Amino acid sequence: MGENVQTLPYGSWPSPIDAALAAAHDGHPEYVGFVGAEAWWTEPRPTEGGRRTLVRRRADGVEESVLPAPWNVRSRVIEYGGQPWAGADADGRALVVFVDFADQRLYRYEEGGDPRPLTPVSPVGGGLRWADPQLRLEHGEVWCVLEEFTGDGPSDVRRVLAAVPLDGSAAQDRDAVRELTDGRHRFVTGARISPDGRRAAWLAWDHPRMPWDGTELVLADVDGGTLREPRTVAGGPDESIAQVDWSTDGCLLYASDRTGWWNLYRDHRPVCPREEEFGGPLWKLGHRWFAPLDGGLIAVVHGRGATALGILDPETGEVVDAAGPWTEFEPTLAVLGERSEMGVPPPEGWGRVVAVGASPRSAHEVVELDARTGRARVIGARHDDAVDPSYYPEPQIRTFTGPAGREIHTHVYPPHNPRCVAPGDTPPPYVVWAHGGPTGRAPLVLDLAIAYFTSRGIGVAEVNYGGSTGYGRAYRNRLREQWGVVDVEDCAAVALALADEGTADRDRLAVRGGSAGGWTAAASLAATDVYACGTILYPILDLTGWGPGETHDFESRYLETLVGPLAEVPGRYAERSPAQHADRVTAPFLLLQGLDDVICPPAQCERFLARMEGRRVPHAYIAFEGEGHGFRRAETMIRVLESELSLYAQVFGLNPRGIPALELAQ
Template sequence: MTTEAVYGSWNSPITPELFGKCNCKTICEMQVVGENVYWIEQNATTGKRELYSKPTNGGDTRTRWADGFSVQTAVHEYGGGALHVLADGSVLFATVEGVFYQKSADSGVEQLAEANNRMFRFADFSATDSHVFCVNETHQSGQKYPENRLISIDRSTKNQNVVASGADFYAYPRVSPDGSKLVWMEWSLPNMPWDETSIRMADLKGGETSNPVILKNGAGKQINYSEPTWNGDELLTVNDSTNWWNVYSSAAEPNAVEKNLNPIQREISYPLWQLGFRNYVANKEYLVSETSGSCHEKSVMNANGILYVRSADITREIPTPGYTVFGYLSIDPNGSEVFAIASGPKRDSSVISIDLKLPGFPLKVHRESRDSSEIDSLEISEPEEVIFKSDGVNVSGYFYPPKNSAYSAPPGTLPPVLLLGHSGPTAPAFNNLDLRKQFFTSRGVAVFDLNYRGSTGFGTEFRRMLYKNCGVVDRDDMLNGAKALIEQGRVDADKILITGSSAGGFLILSCLISPNNVIKAAVSRYGVADLLALDEDTHKLEKSYNELLIGKYPKEAMIYEERSPIYHIEKIRTPIAFLHGKEDTVVPMSQSVTMFEKIRASGVTTALMLFDGEGHGFRNGKVIKESTEATFYFLMKAVGIEPSISSNIEIVNPKI
């Protein structure tokens, strides 16, 4: 028998405590070599990143590597590319203290390079028997922005040598199988790594390069080249010359003819916010690629992934029941089993493998961040794709209806809806499991996760619609999405809620200052409020990002001011809370503090929570718990619903 109670007031077993009762928070990086698979997982309690391996042929016994180290990097502030497994099964890994080598899990750890109090940062590795090649970022005292370059590290002497410099950024240094060539990706401001980039190559001898040449050049052509990979003597790369990131093969020489290996209107890549992504892999027999998104003309716009395998010039789709999102693909040079980090609507991040030589492509699960049996015991709201028109453009999102069999709502009532503005702003919204969404749906609140213009997965043209229009078209998409749900009779028009982080925080604030605003309550997590201040304070990777999204500064400073919510406090009459980490180096805490103080002074309902030790993103289990509870509590109180949980958030200027 169900209990009748208003939407948003339901009790639920999906609590923040449940978030931390898992095998790990997430699986971050992964690589298979020989008969073992290696991965990094983030501890759910400490947030530290731990390195493990296990045999690929069965068994659940994990072996801990790098015990006591947190395997992660901080290049570009967002990190990535912390792990590289050598052919003999030994590992190279990075921490914020430097670069390390470990021959076996039970041997000692040897330091190859020192960070010198985090002045030097290292990531994205490739290696020969004698040298390690990687991205290096040097933060010198007195310099506002670091120097980025590629270096080699002599594994015997530990001497370092610069092998490529002059561009603003580097990624994917990859040594050819015979050790004679080094290929890499590079780009310079104002481009982001998903804009105009180049692929270069140089002869390699020991730890030195010579005769550098440009293999692929997108400069002035609006072409993005990414993920250079060797497949024997052949070079594979990704580019978006057809509007879609596809995989191409060519000879490793300038102006070589390229062949699109699987020409489809889907994306085989993601924006390179973090180093080391592998969205396709190849060996002498197989090419496996992960694709996301789809063609608008088919009115199917989901950003979820499909795995394709190409063998003997035949491309086939791989069935992956239960899994829809993939990353960090890996395959042994002599193997037939492809590995990936995968997740789905009812599956958390997991290390899976698929045997490509067996009929039906059998799928095996090696490690789950949360046991699937535990997930299956919960009531999980699975999303429906909703497509709507915004300024004449097809835009989509994932709608998660409330789900809790212990409760029913009063007849004739509709649920509140929480709009989610993803960060990036290029990051896509996927339909994979997120218990924070289920925290809301199980309490009677619908969730709508939008892929607004600028999102990845729908082609380069769709992604670039945000350029010069940030804070305008994405805002319109969020508000039009809410209106579409109202018109379809799915949600209560008086209980439209919104939350977002980072760029998503700017997005929700933009909605609140819009004359077409329909939002009734909001929570900004480490969100951008002042574009002018951000332009002064931001780090090197995003130094010119605002120029692409907004306009040139200071020439177009008026546009920055016009779109910065902090200069339009008088337009904000919607209750809003601000949550921010005190150690945030991407969006300074001062942006949220200033917004809170100004809104408090204007008499609007507001709140502020600051978290010690947290940077850009909430990782500590205690902080995740407190921020989740505070978000729900504030939003419910703001729209007149008595929440089923409590919070220590202090609401200022309460109206209820």
């Protein structure tokens, strides 16, 4: 043992990873693209009110924020948003269209000028919103998804494909926006136009399905500036198509889970049938797991659980993955010289693929893969060790056994600090993290919020419970009508297994989650006696209220698959809701909520707390002005982490240093 190693109780280890450091590194690059030969992307700015800026990487390698504060490049379509920008090289200068979060208008920006609005503001409901833009400079338009509110209710909304003139003539005139589809489908993605310009393809789906349940691939003829004879050519109620595009020789490409795994198809024939995913859940319009290269090769993000970046040869089915340290890639890809650049001859350096990758030792970075040589390198948002990386957690990829022998995929992060050990044989406290979604997955990447706890002597276990993506449709479907059962059981099974094997202290287990994970955390406190306390962030707490009229339109019918049709099983909605069973919650808890959250509204927390009144369960409720669903401001995230640590300190008998005490009410 080194001379500088201290023996201190778990939870009291001094750490250089404070809450401010974790907050400053929250979020990651998204929505990569090319403007000419330059790679561009969006990037978070937690210390600037949580806005997202647009970043360009110039030819000399210098990264530059394109739009100053308060510009915030972020769409609110389906509330989770989607691709918020598109760009092209126009006569040697960058021309970009983007959505600003504040008013959701579409803007045009050209180098040397100020952004100019292209779309009007609507006084109705949530207004006019735009996502997934495709520039058509030769027609003087940008084609987008238009989300238009028709009333004040969250479900008073329609979505169509629309063409916005680039000359600004629609900036004050809604009638100058041309609608390309008739609104027959509740949800649509942006259109992808074939290389010859004669066909367009997009995805569509309708309530009560979510896009990972079933989508339709719609094909239409492009006649001048209109779409004619739209017809469904693939997909359906029980087949999820996650993305559609075209090969450079005009073949239709899409990712479908018809075999139980999202695999790639070219003109409806499988090109690489494997029991792994080449697609994922379409939580944001414009997610991209593959991008076609000239000559027929396809850049792909794929994997079973963790994801890799590779080049697929559809003729042989062979995939060659990029070498490098990255263990996860986000669903965003761009290829230099794509057809979206107006048919302009590709610039020198064609064959570059840009993606966003991360690992347990590095946060998300913008990665460039040369498809010709197979070499990959970081070109943007480069990870910089803000502290000694020896303080980073060292994850273990584990598979536990749950009820009925089912597998539960989990990432276990034991306490880790190079300068501290704990006395004796007492196992450490552990916090079980339930991810949001619930159709999602906890990625295996460096997260300083996890390191904040592990470096102080508190273990973390991220559970990819049944219902998580990345493991095939059957694993995903385990949660059908079982939300609040399977997720709760799987998290508890992992927690108890860690305790039984001596990894975790049975008396010092906590549960934590946000959004759908907040539901799982709250349901776990109400339905089990496994946990000594819990942290619940922007949760769903009352199924009987969360639905049409209270939450947003995209998820307003989600519970029909997660719980069951309300008309058929109304008792199930009440039986599983923590808000209906506040009397069963006896463990202390911390409840955190954004007051501007339209997905999981504050009313859910208020009803839950009203039913807890007089029960003398120690708890704290912190509501944040100006925060929505998922916290983005540095000051918010600092308070969240410090409050959470204080809760565990009080319940577990820990002594962390320099942390403000959280006041727990009775």
